[in-house]
Amino acid sequence: MKQVIIVVPEGNATNLSSITGSFEILNGANEYWKMMGHASVMDIRLAGFVPELKMDVGFFSVFPVNIGDVKKADLVIIPSVSSDFENVVNSNGNLVDWIREQYKGGAEIASMCGGAFLLAATGLLDGKSCSTHWNAAADFRRLFPNVDLHIDKLITVQHGIYTNGGAFSFLNLILFLVERYFDKETAVFCSKMFQIDMERASQSPFEIFQTQKNHGDEMICKAQTYIEENLKEKISFEALASMLATSRRNFDRRFIKATGNTPVEYLQRVKVEAAKRTLEKGRKTIFEVMTEVGYSDDKAFREVFKKITSLSPLDYRAKYNRVGAGVGGYV
Known part of the structure; x- marks a missing residue:
């Protein structure tokens, strides 16, 4: 059985929907797979370095398991983080190290939207392609000039590392992972059950070009x-x-x-x-x-x-x- 870990970063910038959405769809895929007569494929857990994380002005809390108890993951999912990206990276040094070591140990890594900042901080994206929210492109390029950023791409795949574009496009990445770990039929089922358009391949139609001028020249x-x-x-x-x-x-x-x-x-x-x-x-x-x-x-x-x-x-x-x-x- 594959050990799937949805990491829970410290700080209040983590996007709750990317955590709960990922869990629900992957769990739904697993249940459908078992209903079709197969053995369970995934053990899905939330894990982090904090016992509780209050989110969305304290209206919601998540209670991840102690990430130190996770010896080996097969798939690590980094949820979306929004705004103050540099501070998010700096306050999650232990998590960045843990993700890097899991990849070296054979795990695949998937980042959603601004979660690409935490993934890039590991150094695993240097010289590789990735995507993130188009609105975060300037910050990403400033912090990680050695990463080949493609904000037009909805999903990138390279050497067991998956990234996706912005906001709720994480749903398309999860469908992609369902097909990767289960099969096409299960991905189609999840697409219908959760009403996700499988045909999207780009976030370009959603991009608003911003003529940023804070570069100092x-x-x-x-x-x-x-x-x-x-x-x-x-x-x-x-x-x-x-x-x-x-x-x-x-x-x-x-x-x-x-x-x-x-x-x-x-x-x-x-x-x-x-x-x-x-x-x-x-x-x-x-x-x-x-x-x-x-x-x-x-x-x-x-x-x-x-x-x-x-x-x-x-x-x-x-x-x-x-x-x-x-x-x-x-x-």
Whole structure:
């Protein structure tokens, strides 16, 4: 029987739903598997270095078993943590060490959303790919520059390490693990029972591009502002660099360091974010939206939009337009 440990980090930033949701779905898979005439696959426990953790302003408490009593795990699940990521990592040094040693002992590790910060702190993600919530990308890249972050990915899999994107997308990771440890039929059963869409493969449609400017480079802040205020214009980055009294090469280098994007990527993302907001709010045609954000080539606009959001402009409008779908998605 596989020993599955859902770890309970110290501190009040742990997301309760990722703990309870993981437990319920895995336990449901185990019960279904036994109902089909098989022996139990998993022994699922919550474990941590604290005997009780009060969560959500004290309304809920979890009582993990002493993690020191867990000699060997087969699968370790790190729940989502939100905000103050650096402090979460610093206050969970013992847990980080324990996770690292479990992996070295043969356990597989799965992190959910911001749980990737604890996983990355082990060093096990260095040189590997991972995902986390798109809203935490800047903090993650700052703290763990040696990790290949892909916030467009819903799930990443590499050498027995699994990560997933943000918030309730952890449900898709758990379904993935159900199929991995049980079979496809059991994963489909859980998908139906818990009403989880198995087809999701990306969190790109949910990403809100944030033009963060707290990087401390005043010249690049000016460049960002210029780009954002001139979306309809054809921007020459050679001319922009000259206007800011620097070479194009130095401009590109500093821009990438400050924002994580090339100037061209940044321009595309700002344009697409503006297009998304317009598509969500009104009845404008795709052509009108396209020209509003400075595109004259229909094909180029659609290709860039789909590359960033994983949806075509038409599909995005159909999915998120409040006028067409009705308030809250109800007709």
